[in-house]
Amino acid sequence: MNMATFKQTQPLLEGGVDLPLFHQRLPPQKEKVLIVLGATGTGKSRLSIDLATHFPAEIINSDKMQVHKGLDITTNKITPEESQGIPHHLFSVIDPNVDFTATNFCNLASTSLQSITSREQLPIIVGGSNSFVEALVDDKNKKFRSKYECCFLWVDVSIPILHSFLSDRVDRMLERGLINEVRAMFNPNNDPDLYSRGIFKAISVPELDHYFRMEPFLDKKGRARVLEKAVKDIKINTCKLAYQQLEKIHKLKNVKKWKLHRLDATDVFKKRGKDADEAWENHVMEPSIRTVGRFLYNFGPTFSYNDDWRPIATTSTTPALAASTY
Template sequence: MVEKQKLIVIIGPTAVGKTKLSVELAQRFNGEVISGDSMQIYRGLDIGTAKITTEEMDGVPHHLIDIKDPKESFNAAEFQELASNVIRTIAQRGNIPIIAGGTGLYIQSLLYQYEFSEAVSDQEFRQEWEQLAQNMGEEYVHNRLSEIDPESASRIHPNNTRRVIRALEIFHLTGVTMTDTLKAQTMQSRYDFILIGLDMNRDLLYERINKRVDLMIEQGLINEVMELYNQGIRDVQSIQAIGYKEIYEYLDGKCTLDVAVEKLKQNSRRYAKRQLTWFRNKMNVNWFDMSNVQDFEKKVSEISYFIEGKLHLKSNT
């Protein structure tokens, strides 16, 4: 019997500390980090996606960051293929792949090798619903998905019109919802993986999210978004990301900067809540409470010890 590739996966809501932990674990287990974030793959979307800096990497190789132009699309099927290839190359070097991210469907599709049928498409149907989204609003299209497939609707943000329409399209063509399509797929994994989930007291998490947004503004988020805006980049997947759509509304003159920043904080908090709901309902996660931020090193040691026991790995410390 072929031994499965060992894989460490770190998940959790935005601003909980996944990036920092992934670097610490990579240093302890001779690991390399693969981003499981659907927006950090875009070049030029740095501050708003809280992309790791070279300094923060601390010498640890990182993958699937800055590989796409903001005008390009990206989906779970493409992530699955790219991440699978990176995992193989990391393993060939004798290192341990570590996935770190918060995009639930991307990580689940990789772990369980979902089969994506991109052949199933109806361009006319897509265009019709894209037009409805323009005329009636994104909420109208999202409400239609809520009627057909409430589980997918709770997972897909109303602003992500492309994915909302894709879920509608799957039902239109197959008569089966996206939720049921995913449930029908095997839950056997080709990997020997451990899922480490990070959580913390909700009030503390929301406070961290608000402070992170304030820091993003200080670091130059407005100028970062303005560069994309001035290039004429709009109506593409990357600009649907939280942190970009809100500032675009400000630049379009639809709201004040203060309102845009408050919306950004609110949308980030809601996203964190959806992430936690997804992971708790969909995956068998080993949860660790990160509320005591002063005790980070102790928590890293606790998680490392847990990984050693589950994956039979030996750490460097």
């Protein structure tokens, strides 16, 4: 099934009855875009891939660090195996030393959107840089709104539970080789201003700078002490980032009045193994699939879906409003 189905094929009611004539005469629909929001570590990438395996979609990265080449562990980029063959855009395409601004993102994202929709695929924008997403959607000339209709999914996790997870995630990143990855980019002659641009702003890079500079002059205990402090700072700053991202999402919801479909993933992070996977399906993936299905077909919850995610009328024949807003 391709995106032409979403825009051109009017689904039939049970028994093969066409939709009401007034619906068929509505103006052509805008291109549809799915945007996945959430603080770092909440499972945005996982959800975007889940959705892209259910609907014909491609993913656009909106994380200002992951857009740069390098530091795959440090910036927590998904692996090729995790991507499950879903096309991803704006990952590892910018030189590490170059600043990547909201304007840069808007320009590149617009190009990717046009490319994806030309292939009749659904664009899924996902990442933690909410200011980039806001700049794209609420541009001054309202060009984006005139061309695209959005559905916003917000993966949320309670802060105490998320902070614990993020601390453990840093430990896992250390086990995977975070220190050596950052060390490879370290130069004792680096200008301190370097950490205010490009990928060098990524959490872990400035925190480890002091450790690398002191390392040659310290004994084993001294190095362990300085490294422990650096790791603690990495964890603290990661949690601060999550809180800042959450504040921004609340602003988009409460001040900008974006209609966000909140998905509470807290229970997922309280469980392990199969129980966590089952909680993810029940609380995050399945509700998201239903929401996106309604969004793509412009039908309300009175419609169910068959195995091909085509709508089947159940209790109503009245088209509902799309599940999107700004």
